[in-house]
Amino acid sequence: MTDVDTAINVDGLTKQYGDVRVVESLNLTVKQGETYGFLGPNGAGKSTTIGLLLDYLRPTSGTMRVLGRDPRTEVVEVHERVGILPDRYGLYTDRSARQHVALVVETKGGSDDPKALLERVGLGDAVDQNAGTFSAGMEQRLALAMALVGEPELLILDEPFSGLDPHGVRLVREIVAEEAERGAAIFFSSHVLGQVELVCDRIGILHNGRLVAEGTLRELRDGAEVVADATMEDIFVELTDARVDEGGDKR
Numbered sequence: 126m127t128d129v130d131t132a133i134n135v136d137g138l139t140k141q142y143g144d145v146r147v148v149e150s151l152n153l154t155v156k157q158g159e160t161y162g163f164l165g166p167n168g169a170g171k172s173t174t175i176g177l178l179l180d181y182l183r184p185t186s187g188t189m190r191v192l193g194r195d196p197r198t199e200v201v202e203v204h205e206r207v208g209i210l211p212d213r214y215g216l217y218t219d220r221s222a223r224q225h226v227a228l229v230v231e232t233k234g235g236s237d238d239p240k241a242l243l244e245r246v247g248l249g250d251a252v253d254q255n256a257g258t259f260s261a262g263m264e265q266r267l268a269l270a271m272a273l274v275g276e277p278e279l280l281i282l283d284e285p286f287s288g289l290d291p292h293g294v295r296l297v298r299e300i301v302a303e304e305a306e307r308g309a310a311i312f313f314s315s316h317v318l319g320q321v322e323l324v325c326d327r328i329g330i331l332h333n334g335r336l337v338a339e340g341t342l343r344e345l346r347d348g349a350e351v352v353a354d355a356t357m358e359d360i361f362v363e364l365t366d367a368r369v370d371e372g373g374d375k376r
């Protein structure tokens with residue numbers, strides 16, 4: 126597969142802190158236009174992987190390509206073309222939602238209408254409200270609007286359902302589907318397994334920094350020795366618990 130066909134390509138990626146490898150020999154490919162769910166228990170290494178892809182962190186070893194570019198040497202080009210919802214983001218308490226989105230539009234040199242993007246994420250009534258007055262769910266919706274600026278070729282979303290009520294969860298799922306329909310690749314981490322099951326083309330399960338399973342829901346079901354109608358949660362528990370038992374400890 127050439128770089129043109131791949132949104133993300135990771136080869137032998139390792140991140141080590143002291144003696145502890147939090148991401149270990151990770152190989153991962155996300156195709157153009159694909160929706161890929163990146164799952165794993167708390168501390169599995171999902172945010173670290175995302176941090177490496179976006180050059181927030183530097184790997185110990187391994188190579189990466191994001192939209193054909195090396196994030197270590199071409200970070201500006203990568204960030205221009207990727208819509209990012211990080212796990213932790215800082216909002217300006219004294220700036221409105223509109224100002225936040227406008228800032229991203231300006232940075233990316235785009236022409237999006239901030240109000241339209243905010244309406245899309247359900248913040249139509251809070252366009253000119255300061256982010257300092259926002260609830261956690263409203264902050265998450267604003268961060269998503271910022272990620273959507275410029276119709277990015279790739280969306281990297283770290284826990285996009287975090288803090289959202291059921292309406293918000295459904296909205297994010299619909300937005301992910303719409304973005305995929307437009308042709309964007311979407312790589313997102315999540316613990317909301319029912320939603321992952323509904324929107325992802327492929328799913329990767331990370332455990333203790335290693336990819337322990339990858340494939341379509343059907344392929345994961347077949348590989349996990351679970352019943353035929355097993356849910357994503359059944360598969361997740363089976364795959365990640367088994368590994369803990371094998372290893373004997375849960376770091």
Ligand SMILES: Nc1ncnc2c1ncn2[C@@H]1O[C@H](COP(=O)(O)OP(=O)(O)OP(=O)(O)O)[C@@H](O)[C@H]1O
Nearest residue numbers: 142147165166167168169170171172173174212314
């Ligand atoms: N700066 C650091 N120094 C040492 N260890 C770190 C550092 N940053 C992260 N870790 C460890 O790396 C591991 C992976 O963390 P990471 O945040 O990537 O997990 P995650 O899969 O995103 O978890 P969660 O689902 O809880 O968000 C954890 O054990 C964490 O304690």
